[in-house]
Amino acid sequence: MKWISEVRRLKGPRYLAIADAVTRAIDGGELLNGTRLPTHRSLADQLELDVTTVTRAYSEIQRRGLAEARVGQGTFVLASLPDSPASSLAAANNAPFVDLSHNFPAGAPPLPNLRELANEVARDLDYGVLLGRQSDIGTVSHRAAGAAYLETLGVKAVGDDIVVCAGAQHGIAIAIAALTEPGESILMEATTFYGARTAARMLGRNVAPVAMDNDGLLPDALEEVLRSSHSRVLYCAPTLHNPTTTIMPPARRKAIARICERYKIAVIEDDVYGFLVSPRQEPLAARLSSQAIYITSFSKSCGPGFRLGYMRVPEQWRRAVGTALRATTLMAPPIEAEIAARLVRSRLIEQLEDAQRTRNAERQRIAEQAFRGLSYSSNANSFHVWLQMPADWQSEVFAVEAKLRGVGVSPAAFFNLDPKNAHDAVRVCLSAAESNDVLQRATKVLADLMASGNPWATTSAFA
Secondary structure: OHHHHHHHHOOOOHHHHHHHHHHHHHHOOOOOOOOEOOOHHHHHHHHOOOHHHHHHHHHHHHHOOOEEEEOOOEEEEOOOOOOOOOOHHHHOOOOOOEEOOOOOOOOOOOOOHHHHHHHHHHHHOOHHHHHOOOOOOOOHHHHHHHHHHHHHOOOOOOHHHEEEEOOHHHHHHHHHHHHOOOOOEEEEEOEOOHHHHHHHHHOOOEEEEEOEEOOEEOHHHHHHHHHHOOOOEEEEOOOOOOOOOOOOOHHHHHHHHHHHHHHOOEEEEEOOOHHHOOOOOOOHHHHOOOOEEEEEEOOOOOOOOOOOEEEEOOHHHHHHHHHHHHHHOOOOOHHHHHHHHHHHHHOHHHHHHHHHHHHHHHHHHHHHHHOOOOOEEOOOOOOEEEEEOOOOOOHHHHHHHHHHOOEEOEEHHHOEOOHHHOOOEEEEEHHHOOOHHHHHHHHHHHHHHHHHOOOOOOOOOOO
């Protein structure tokens, strides 16, 4: 078994090395739900360890919720790692808990005049038109507003190019469904947004990692994968990548676009954070107008409950995307689509975006003070930071210990497609705290926990 060999390679206490190797094997698909793990004695003999070390390791695996012991039968894999943090509703009744595992906009909606717009909509909506028919990919006026909004993000479009969807997550799912068949592989950044990975797996698609560095996707790595595979689709997020906060520089974007053109692959570009960056970065879709589906939404500027997004879809895929949309939601919510259109036409959306940038900058300054001296990636306007783990910590253990202290964060396992070649880190969503004061307290908890060291790392490496 590969994971047993992995134990020998991992550093640190042996019981944690076993637990981490099993965790990675589950996430990578080597160990499936229901798989029986070796007996304590068998694994101890293979690794030349004491049986008590394996017993401790299996207890740790069970503590992570990844296995269960059945009396008289053995220890069995219980489930794979979750593809995302648990819903914040799970902690809704636990007031002291601060959930920084979800990328919610700070103070959404951040402007009082959004209520005025909603009142205006309520007064003069033509409910017969909006609710009395099925608009599928969107009405003419809603799609025109989508085209106008995408122009502000650097993507030229007309109304016919636009599909109105129920948020970016919905857009990603229907784009994957439209461009691929079950069993096909989709290329994604080696560290990627868990929502895209989850959508692909739910639809029966495989996910293939492409190596990246601090500037995003590596051109040589992308080309190597394309030469050696039959993949036809790439999903990526070049601007304020989730979770690393990377912004792909112009030269890298050009190189990636040239490779995509040469191999004629389809690109699904997730630009849900693009509005936060000033000056705007040229999307890949601007260079790949005939082979890229561009996706954005209002969930990060207005709030996660506003499930409305826009897709720019090349003509060759519009029918397939429309079919996928009808198979899921039939259409995006028409009243929300009308509100979105009025946000665009009134330019109120620009004020909402400015407000988020300002709030994010405040939150980033709080993180800078709290995490001074620690290694992390961020951007002045990002919703989150990517906090790197020092040698004595593992992100899964850190997340568990942080939760015990009342703060929720997302470990690297949610995002890493290739754990062996990825940085170990946790995503800390600064915008999710209900106030700056709450964020200051929560980030201090995380910084103090990091400084105190891993309580499980004090044991001898042979224990």
